[in-house]
Amino acid sequence: MARILCVNPWIIDFTAYNQWIEPLGLLSVAGALRAVGHDITLLDCLDRFHPDALAPRAPEDRFGCGHFSKVEVTKPAVLSHVRRRYGRYGLPVGLVERELLQMRRPDAVLVTCMMTYWYPGAFEAIQLVRGLWPGVPVALGGVYANLCCDHARLHSGADAVLTGPGEDSARRWVESITGDPGNRSSPRENPRPAHDLRRAQGYVALLTGRGCPFHCPYCAAQVLNPGGFAPRSVEEVVDEITWCVEGLGVADIAFYDDALLIDAESHISPILNAVIRRGLRVRFHTPNGLHARFVDDRLAVQMRRAGFVTMRLGLETADDRLSLEDGNKVDCDEFGRAVRSLKAAGFTVRDLAAYVLVGRPPRFGQTAGSDLDAVRRTVAFAHRQGVQVRAAEFSPVPGTLEWQRAVSRGCIASDADPLLHNKALYPCGERNAIEQLKREIRDGNRALLRREE
Numbered sequence: 511m512a513r514i515l516c517v518n519p520w521i522i523d524f525t526a527y528n529q530w531i532e533p534l535g536l537l538s539v540a541g542a543l544r545a546v547g548h549d550i551t552l553l554d555c556l557d558r559f560h561p562d563a564l565a566p567r568a569p570e571d572r573f574g575c576g577h578f579s580k581v582e583v584t585k586p587a588v589l590s591h592v593r594r595r596y597g598r599y600g601l602p603v604g605l606v607e608r609e610l611l612q613m614r615r616p617d618a619v620l621v622t623c624m625m626t627y628w629y630p631g632a633f634e635a636i637q638l639v640r641g642l643w644p645g646v647p648v649a650l651g652g653v654y655a656n657l658c659c660d661h662a663r664l665h666s667g668a669d670a671v672l673t674g675p676g677e678d679s680a681r682r683w684v685e686s687i688t689g690d691p692g693n694r695s696s697p698r699e700n701p702r703p704a705h706d707l708r709r710a711q712g713y714v715a716l717l718t719g720r721g722c723p724f725h726c727p728y729c730a731a732q733v734l735n736p737g738g739f740a741p742r743s744v745e746e747v748v749d750e751i752t753w754c755v756e757g758l759g760v761a762d763i764a765f766y767d768d769a770l771l772i773d774a775e776s777h778i779s780p781i782l783n784a785v786i787r788r789g790l791r792v793r794f795h796t797p798n799g800l801h802a803r804f805v806d807d808r809l810a811v812q813m814r815r816a817g818f819v820t821m822r823l824g825l826e827t828a829d830d831r832l833s834l835e836d837g838n839k840v841d842c843d844e845f846g847r848a849v850r851s852l853k854a855a856g857f858t859v860r861d862l863a864a865y866v867l868v869g870r871p872p873r874f875g876q877t878a879g880s881d882l883d884a885v886r887r888t889v890a891f892a893h894r895q896g897v898q899v900r901a902a903e904f905s906p907v908p909g910t911l912e913w914q915r916a917v918s919r920g921c922i923a924s925d926a927d928p929l930l931h932n933k934a935l936y937p938c939g940e941r942n943a944i945e946q947l948k949r950e951i952r953d954g955n956r957a958l959l960r961r962e963e
C-alpha cells in the first residue's frame with residue numbers, strides 16, 4: 511500500500527469565486543487509487559471551511575458558494591499590461607506549509623490543475639512539496655496537463671505529466687515508482703470520486719457521464735474525453751447521490767456534465783425519479799449549462815420536484831445562422847419553449863439564466879468586436895423570454911476549432927503562454943466594449959428581477 515498525497519492547488523487569477531468548485535478529477539483519481547488499497551490524503555488549498563481559512567462570508571452566499579480569501583501577488587511579466595490585481599485565492603501559504611509539515615512523508619504526490627491559466631497555483635504547490643520532501647515523486651494531471659502538455663512538461667517541475675483520464679494512468683504511475691500495484695481486485699468496478707476526502711463544504715460536484723456527443727467549436731470536451739460520450743449507469747449515479755446526501759450530509763449538488771439531458775428518458779429521468787422516490791432532500795444546480803432543446807413540460811416538472819434550483823441554459827447566440835455554424839444545438843423557438851416549460855413548472859426569473867458567449871474571435875469577413883451586435887440581440891432575446899443572462903467570456907482553448915480561428919485572426923499566438931487563455935483578458939475582444947455590454951446585461955437582469963417581485 512503506497513501513501514499518496516493529492517493536492518488541490520490554489521487558484522492564482524484576477525478573480526475567483528467558489529461556485530461549487532470541486533476538484534472532481536483529482537477526487538476521481540483518489541477514489542480509484544483508494545479502491546485498490548492505497549492510503550490517500552488530500553491537501554485542499556481551496557478549503558473555505560478550514561478553521562483558519564479566513565474566507566470571507568457574505569450575506570449573498572447561497573447553496574454552498576462563496577468567496578475565497580485572496581492575497582495579492584505580483585503579476586507575471588506576460589500579464590504586466592493588465593490593469594487588474596492578481597491574487598492567490600485559497601488558504602494562506604503558511605497554513606498550507608504547516609499542514610504539510612504535520613503529514614507523514616508520502617510515497618508520491620498527485621497535483622491537479624483545472625484551467626490552463628491556473629497553472630501558477632499548481633507550480634507553487636509542486637515547489638512547496640519539493641522543498642519539504644525532496645525526492646518524493648510528483649505527478650501533475652488535469653485540464654492544463656492535457657491541453658498544454660508540452661508547456662507543463664517544460665515548466666511545471668513535476669516528475670510526470672499524465673494526460674488522459676487519470677484513474678488508470680495514476681495507478682500505473684504509482685506502481686512504476688513505488689513498485690506497489692495495490693490490490694488489483696477492486697471491490698467496485700467504477701469507484702466513486704472520493705468526495706469524503708474534502709472537509710464538508712455543504713456541496714459536491716457530480717458527473718452522470720463523461721464527455722459530450724456535440725462538437726462545439728469553442729469546447730475541448732472531445733480532446734479531454736477522447737473515448738467519446740459515456741453516460742454512467744443510472745444505479746451508480748443514484749448510489750453516489752444517496753451517499754453524498756445521506757452519508758456526507760450534502761445539501762447541494764452541482765452537475766458538471768457537458769450533456770446532462772441527452773437521452774433523458776433513459777438517463778436523467780430515471781435518476782431524478784429515484785431521487786424523488788427516495789425522498790432525498792437536496793438542491794441541484796447546473797453551473798455548466800443545459801441544452802434547452804431537451805427540456806419539455808414533463809422533464810421540467812420532474813426537475814422541479816427533484817430539487818433543481820439553479821438552472822443555466824446554453825444560448826450561444828439567438829442568430830439562427832450563427833447557431834448553425836456552432837452545431838445548431840438550440841434555436842430560438844426551442845429556447846422559448848424550454849423557458850415556458852420551466853416557468854410552468856414553477857421556476858422563476860431568479861432561478862433561470864442563459865449563458866451567452868461574449869468576446870469570441872471574429873468570423874471571416876467580420877472585424878474585431880462586430881460580433882457584439884449579435885450578442886446584444888441574443889441578450890435582448892433572452893431578456894424578452896424573461897430569463898436572466900450570464901456573460902460567458904470567451905477563453906481560447908487549445909485543441910478547439912475556435913482556438914485555430916483565434917490564432918489565425920491574430921488574437922493569440924499559437925505558442926502563447928497559457929496565462930493568456932484567461933477569460934478575464936478578453937483575448938479576442940475589446941475590453942471597454944465588452945465591459946459596457948456586461949453592464950447592460952446586469953441592468954437588464956435587474957429590471958427583470960424587479961418586475962418579478
Ligand code: B12
Binds near residue numbers: 627649905906
Ligand atoms: C465543470 C466545469 C466548469 C465548472 C467548474 C470547474 C472547476 N472544477 O473548477 C464551472 C462551471 C465553474 C466552469 C467555469 C469555467 N469554465 Co469550465 N469546465 C468544466 C468542465 C465541463 C468539466 C471539468 C471537470 O470537472 N471534469 C470532470 C473531471 C472528472 O475531469 P478532469 O478534471 O479533466 O479530470 C480527469 C483528468 O483530467 C485527470 N486528472 C485530473 N486531475 C489529475 C491529477 C493527476 C495527478 C492525474 C494523474 C490525473 C488527473 O483524471 C481525471 C479523471 O479522469 C470542463 C470541460 C470538460 N469536459 O472537462 C470545462 C472547462 C475546463 N472549462 C472551461 C472554461 C472555458 C470555463 C470558463 C472560462 C467558462 C466561462 N467563459 O465562464 C469558466 C472559467 C472559470 C474561471 N473562474 O476562470 C474550458 C477550459 C478553459 C481553460 N482555458 O482551461 C473547459 C475545458 C471547457 C471548454 N470550453 O473547452 N467550468
